[in-house]
Amino acid sequence: MAFAIEFFLRRISQGLVIVLLVAFVIFTLLRIVPGDPIRIILGPMTPASVLEQTAKDLGLRDPILVQFGRFVGQVATGDLGRSFIRGLQGGSAGGSQDAAGYNPESRASVAELIGTALPYSLQLAGLGVLFSLLVAVPIGMAAGLRAGKWPDRLGLYVSSLFVSLPNIWVAVVLIFLLSAKADLLPAIGYRGFSYTIIPAMVVAIELSPVMIRAISVSVAANLGEIYYDVGMVRGLSRWTMIFKHVLRNAAVPLLNLFGAQMIGMLLGGLFVVEYIFSYPGVGMLTINAVFQRDFPIIQAVAILASGALVAINMLVDFTSTTIDRRLKF
Amino acid sequence: MTSSTAQAEIAPPSAADKQRGVTRRILARAWSYTEMKLAAAVFLLLVALTLFGPLLIDASATKMSVADKFLPPLFMEGGRLPHFLGTDQLGRDLLLRSLVGLRNAFAIGVVSVIGMFILGCAIGIYAGYRGGWVDVILMRLTDVQMSIPVIILAITILGMSRPTAVSIIAVLILASWPVYARVSRGVTLAERQKEYVRAAKILGASDLRIMVRHIAPSILPPIAFVAVLDVARMMIFEAIFGFIGIGIQPPTPTFGTIISAGTQYLLNAWWITIVPGVLLALALGSLNLMGGVLERARNHILQGGE
Numbered sequence: 001m002a003f004a005i006e007f008f009l010r011r012i013s014q015g016l017v018i019v020l021l022v023a024f025v026i027f028t029l030l031r032i033v034p035g036d037p038i039r040i041i042l043g044p045m046t047p048a049s050v051l052e053q054t055a056k057d058l059g060l061r062d063p064i065l066v067q068f069g070r071f072v073g074q075v076a077t078g079d080l081g082r083s084f085i086r087g088l089q090g091g092s093a094g095g096s097q098d099a100a101g102y103n104p105e106s107r108a109s110v111a112e113l114i115g116t117a118l119p120y121s122l123q124l125a126g127l128g129v130l131f132s133l134l135v136a137v138p139i140g141m142a143a144g145l146r147a148g149k150w151p152d153r154l155g156l157y158v159s160s161l162f163v164s165l166p167n168i169w170v171a172v173v174l175i176f177l178l179s180a181k182a183d184l185l186p187a188i189g190y191r192g193f194s195y196t197i198i199p200a201m202v203v204a205i206e207l208s209p210v211m212i213r214a215i216s217v218s219v220a221a222n223l224g225e226i227y228y229d230v231g232m233v234r235g236l237s238r239w240t241m242i243f244k245h246v247l248r249n250a251a252v253p254l255l256n257l258f259g260a261q262m263i264g265m266l267l268g269g270l271f272v273v274e275y276i277f278s279y280p281g282v283g284m285l286t287i288n289a290v291f292q293r294d295f296p297i298i299q300a301v302a303i304l305a306s307g308a309l310v311a312i313n314m315l316v317d318f319t320s321t322t323i324d325r326r327l328k329f
Numbered sequence: 330m331t332s333s334t335a336q337a338e339i340a341p342p343s344a345a346d347k348q349r350g351v352t353r354r355i356l357a358r359a360w361s362y363t364e365m366k367l368a369a370a371v372f373l374l375l376v377a378l379t380l381f382g383p384l385l386i387d388a389s390a391t392k393m394s395v396a397d398k399f400l401p402p403l404f405m406e407g408g409r410l411p412h413f414l415g416t417d418q419l420g421r422d423l424l425l426r427s428l429v430g431l432r433n434a435f436a437i438g439v440v441s442v443i444g445m446f447i448l449g450c451a452i453g454i455y456a457g458y459r460g461g462w463v464d465v466i467l468m469r470l471t472d473v474q475m476s477i478p479v480i481i482l483a484i485t486i487l488g489m490s491r492p493t494a495v496s497i498i499a500v501l502i503l504a505s506w507p508v509y510a511r512v513s514r515g516v517t518l519a520e521r522q523k524e525y526v527r528a529a530k531i532l533g534a535s536d537l538r539i540m541v542r543h544i545a546p547s548i549l550p551p552i553a554f555v556a557v558l559d560v561a562r563m564m565i566f567e568a569i570f571g572f573i574g575i576g577i578q579p580p581t582p583t584f585g586t587i588i589s590a591g592t593q594y595l596l597n598a599w600w601i602t603i604v605p606g607v608l609l610a611l612a613l614g615s616l617n618l619m620g621g622v623l624e625r626a627r628n629h630i631l632q633g634g635e
Contacts, residue, residue, distance in 0.1 A: 014472075021473045026485060033489040156364070160621050163558075164613035166565045168572040168588055169606035176595050176603065217628075268480040272569050286481065287573065290488040298485060306476035 007318060015310040020072070022306040023299065027068050030295050031060075037293035041084050075303065080110040081296040085289075110300045114282060121270055121281035124196050128203025129266070135204060136211035143212065144219025144250075145242070155216050159209035167269060171202045171276045189278050199277045206269045207262060214257045218250040225249075252320045263312050267305055351630060352550045358634075359619075359626035368618035375612050379432035383425060394421070399598045417587070417601045418594055426582035427605040431612055433583055437494060438564040441501035442556050448502060449509025450549060454540050456510065457517030468514065471507035479504040479566070487575035494577055497570060501563050509552065516548040554627050558620035561613045568609065584609050 038055045039046075055061050059070065074081060086108045135158075143155030178198055179187040187198050222228060223246065231241045271283035278284065282301060289297035359365050400416040402423075414424040456467040483500050490496065520526060521544070529539050570576035571585015579586055584605060591601030 014469075018469070018472050018476050022476050025473070025477065026481070029482075029485050030489070033486055156618075156621055156625075160614060160617045164561065164610050164617045166568045166584070166606070166609060166613070168569055168585065169602070169609065172588060172592055172595065172602045173606065175592075176599055180596055264475070264478060267478040271478070271480045271484075272573070275573060287484060287488075290484045293489070298481075302477065302481055302485075305478050305481060309476045309478075 004318070007321070008314070011314045011317070015307075015314060018310055019303060019307050023072070023075075023303045024068060026302040027071065027299055028064055030298060031064055031067070037084050037295055040293050071299065080114070080300040082107040082109050083113060083289075083294055083297055085292045085294045086113060086297075110296045113285060113297065114300060114304065117280060117282045117285045120190065120279065121274065121283060123193075124199055124203065124274070124279060124281060125266055125270055127196055127200035128207065128269070131200055131204030132207040132211055136208040136215060140212040140215025141219060143216035145223070147216070147220040147223070152216065152220075155212050159212040162205050163209035165205060167202050167206050167272055168276060170205050171199070171273060174198050174201060175277075187277060190280050195277075195279070199273045199279055202273050202276075203266070203269050207265060210257070210261060210265065214254055215250070218253045219246060222246045222249050255316050255320050258316060263309055267309070355551070355554065355623070355626045355630045358630055359623050362622045362626075364618050365622045368615040368622070371611060372615040372619065375431065375608075375615065376435070379428045379435065382428045394419075399594070401598075402600050402604060414604050415598075415600050418590065418598070421582075423587075423601065423605060426587055427584070427608045430582045430584045430587060430605065431608065433494070433577060433581065434564040434567050434609070435560075435612075437498055437501070437567045438560040441498045441505075441563045442559045444498065444502040445506045445559070446509055446553065446556050449506035450513040450545070450552065452506070453510035453513030453515075454517045454544055454548075457514035458521055458536065458540050458544065460518075464514070467510065471510050474504070474507045477504075480569075483566070483570060484573065484575060487570060488573075492570070492575050492578065497567065497576065501566060505559065505563075509556075512552055513548060516552075517544055520544050520548055551627050551631065554623040555620065557616060557623060561616040561620065564609075564613060564616075 036051075036055075038051050038058070038060065042051060042054060052061075059067055062070075071081075084107065087106060139151075139155050139158055142151035144152075146152055175187045175198065178184050185197050186192075186195050189195065227245065228241055231245060232238070270281065271287060273279065274281045274283035275287045286298060286301045288294075289301075394416075397416050398418055402415040414422075414427065417423055417426065452467055456464040482504050486500050487496060526539060526543060529543050534543070567576060568584040568588070571583035571587075572589045573585070574589075576585045577583050587605050588602045591598070591605075594601055
């Protein structure tokens, strides 16, 4: 227990610092790259004096550090702020729509926007990971167990092929074949679970090469360990050894890989795939927010995404130290 | 330069020589794979095509021609010369556009990977060699950088300004250097303990000299083999950026813009998106296959195989 408490205290404090720094980087970037949100909020016809006044009211003309301090204080109380652009109903309300002047109260809260979009993203991510496991586990295991033989080559070919298919192109090809031509599955937007399937395939094709390679390498490496030969000499069957021992030992590097690489890839993949399919998840929300200079949404997503990365890495490290107590944190 | 540095040159080359031998063995091992020869042939062919294709084809990548729009590729009914792969919605030659797009993607991929390799490895070697608080700070910096999803960073920077090849390369370097820093730091930590580094130090070589002349040559080649895979990854990012609209701006053709524009005509003129994608996938496939084989050969040799 003491081990667990010490571990989490230490890692959570480190994680908070990381998330804070990430938030600062994104926060600063948003304010130093060109593109003034005020013009989009108020529309092109607004006089310069009104623009400046609103910018001042919103605090966008204060020094960045002051703005950031205010933002952190606000987030610390659990308030992620309100969107610049999106109205309470969720649609864009920018431009001349509120000619009477900009009223922040008429905008949707960022937490609610993300809360609405997140389940869709999780559903897509979950299905995508499931699909990629279905492809990668059999191929990766076979490749690892028969290193140097044809399943190994097959693993190399499949992963080289999948990793060479750009997700944007795979998405368009699948839409063309499965949706437009064969009319098997719907593709654009979201009106039910079936709308998740093609996007999830695209996510899976992106994830599975990394998985195949990782599974085959770690299974093959374990077969070369002394404990495997010792087990065989003791008369345990090959399959007992594989399922009881090799898989358990191979799990540690796999988990590490999942934390370090896959979550980042998954996040990036989700953003792009959601955008291509107009899938109403966090990714599409964010990409639209960038084009509309909707700072509060971008900031919140950056914080949540890096927080998720840090948290998952922490859990992964904790799980692998639990599986293999020799590892230190 | 005093005699002590001259002597420093005598001691370490044995390590560097050994390393050169390892590099050659890895390359030889990789070349023994049929896949490697095949992939290299495809890759060189594509590079040659991107360089010389535009000179041989009597068409323009950017000139529009309403009379020639939506021409299918030659292998389909209705295709006609010189448009081998057909034309797009504005009558521009798709093969040429793909080749120019491929050339830009290659350039962005190679330059950004070289950049992230140099930056990442320099930071990694420095952190690993110096150790202490320098190491802690630099490694926490990689934690921070790795906690920002690439795509968020990219759309934030590129989506808000007018993207150019230079800013795209800068974003890719910024987003991907930490991996190289981590790996090279890890190897440097082990390398620092070795005899030849201690010998060089005793002989009076400066830290910078030890890092640049002795540690870097012996640890970088194995990392560089895997960087081939990253070239393909960066090319995919370049295509994604173009698709979202934050890549190199039209009229310069990029795969992303070709594919995204073609999606509107998918039902009637599917080749606009599908055919250039095949070319891109071929390029990426040859790079990935070469990278994959190099990685295997490297692991094989480093684990003591012949």
